[in-house]
Amino acid sequence: MSIPLLDLKAQYLAIKDEIDLAVLNVLDSAKFILGPEMKALEEEIAAYCGTKYAVAVANGTDALVLTLKAMGIGPGDEVITSPFTFFASAETVAQVGATPVFVDIDPVTLNMDLNQLEDKITSKTKAIIPVHIFGQMVDVERVLEIAARHDLKVIEDAAQAIGAEYRGRRAGSIGHAGTFSFFPTKNLGGYGDGGMIVTSDEHLAAELRMLRFHGCQTKYYHEKLGFNSRLDEIQAAILRVKLKYLDQWNQARRERAAAYDELLAGQPLMVPGKDGQALPIYHLYVIRLPGRDLLLENLKKHGIASGIYYPVPLHLQRAFRYLGYKEGDFPVAEKACSEALAIPCYPELTQVQQTEIVKVIAGFLAGE
Known part of the structure; x- marks a missing residue:
């Protein structure tokens, strides 16, 4: 698929x-x-x-x-x-x-x-x-x-x-x-x-x-x-x-995100965190786990696209070297950059597709 x-x-x-x-x-x-x-x-x-x-x-x-x-x-x-x-x-x-x-x-x-x-x-x-x-x-x-x-x-x-x-x-x-x-x-x-x-x-x-x-x-x-x-x-x-369709599409994204939250519950990874006062629109559904790059390759092998957002935090970008920041200055951002992976989450994504994505992720995490 x-x-x-x-x-x-x-x-x-x-x-x-x-x-x-x-x-x-x-x-x-x-x-x-x-x-x-x-x-x-x-x-x-x-x-x-x-x-x-x-x-x-x-x-x-x-x-x-x-x-x-x-x-x-x-x-x-x-x-x-x-x-x-x-x-x-x-x-x-x-x-x-x-x-x-x-x-x-x-x-x-x-x-x-x-x-x-x-x-x-x-x-x-x-x-x-x-x-x-x-x-x-x-x-x-x-x-x-x-x-x-x-x-x-x-x-x-x-x-x-x-x-x-x-x-x-x-x-x-x-x-x-x-x-x-x-x-x-x-x-x-x-x-x-x-x-x-x-x-x-x-x-x-x-x-x-x-x-x-x-x-x-x-x-x-x-x-x-x-x-x-x-x-x-x-x-x-x-x-x-x-x-005219934006609210409808955003709601569909929230529904896909809620389905992921349920399907991925119990897996050794982090699903997107929530602020109880916020109503998110899930521009991206980003999971986090050590060994993120290996999961990306495994998903790719099964025909499932994913994306790294973001591989390098801004303070460590070469263009900002003149600012004088170094590795360790913003540890939470640096950790997120090493673990974050966006998986498909959009209104047209079907239940069958979501189930397949979670199946591949769960299989990878189980060492299959």
């Missing part, structure tokens, strides 16, 4: 007629950049997340860069984030000239350990970027309480968490801003790159709109040095179709 880590073809076929029509309508309109589809998507995403504004950009990395720039963060500043995340969470801090500062992660949720957060704040700290890893939210309200004591901005990196909730509030809506990625593998993914920033700060939203379009409010009149970071109409139209 061949089982992919994610089946984008199956998702497309389920809504093919709607997607095809949406794309053809854009082609027929001959409006491809900064058009009505993008503006409608911004309104719909803002309403979905519970914010006043949403600003569409070219990708999730740009969403972080533009937000940092719009908040005036740059050389000489420090920004705190997690070492257990995709590279962009810290790369973007360095790209605006600031210094990434890391906080180790919670051993259960793999999100930032908020008990260690305040110890990392210095006179140079200007912002905190909590990452909602694998679709489970951090307690952003607690982050905001800490940030308020030090006059800091909070940017939710919600690239993997659109639709996730914490105490009934959706990802992106609690901090001063939230950023999303619409990379094809995300729970809400386009058929190319795409990103979004949400906020309820009117001034910040206006600044972001200006920065995404070469620093101008009126074409050819440039007030600042900006960027070329716009979500095209075809991607916006596709995302508008898929947004």
Whole structure:
């Protein structure tokens, strides 16, 4: 049996007629950049997340860069984030000239350990970027309480968490801003790159709109040095179709995750940890165990795809060697990187496929 880590073809076929029509309508309109589809998507995403504004950009990395720039963060500043995340969470801090500062992660949720957060704040700290890893939210309200004591901005990196909730509030809506990625593998993914920033700060939203379009409010009149970071109409139209299904798809992921939790109970591995206040969306279902690489190879031998998220924590990445971190500085993140393995978990995954995946895992753990 061949089982992919994610089946984008199956998702497309389920809504093919709607997607095809949406794309053809854009082609027929001959409006491809900064058009009505993008503006409608911004309104719909803002309403979905519970914010006043949403600003569409070219990708999730740009969403972080533009937000940092719009908040005036740059050389000489420090920004705190997690070492257990995709590279962009810290790369973007360095790209605006600031210094990434890391906080180790919670051993259960793999999100930032908020008990260690305040110890990392210095006179140079200007912002905190909590990452909602694998679709489970951090307690952003607690982050905001800490940030308020030090006059800091909070940017939710919600690239993997659109639709996730914490105490009934959706990802992106609690901090001063939230950023999303619409990379094809995300729970809400386009058929190319795409990103979004949400906020309820009117001034910040206006600044972001200006920065995404070469620093101008009126074409050819440039007030600042900006960027070329716009979500095209075809991607916006596709995302508008898929947004209608997002809650349904997220619920299906939760059901698949619950089935895994039950099927894997008693096995010598860790299933994804839970925060009782959070409603996760399981962008990835990540198990943890020593000997992870051997299990990956065994799954591959049986035609089952899996993925390592992430093989190297950010503080040990070669690109961040200049920061001076060393092995052992963030032991929980380092341990997670040596043990974490994502197995297939998506709405189209069948009960038969899940049973087969668990059978192979159990056989491996039993030494068969």
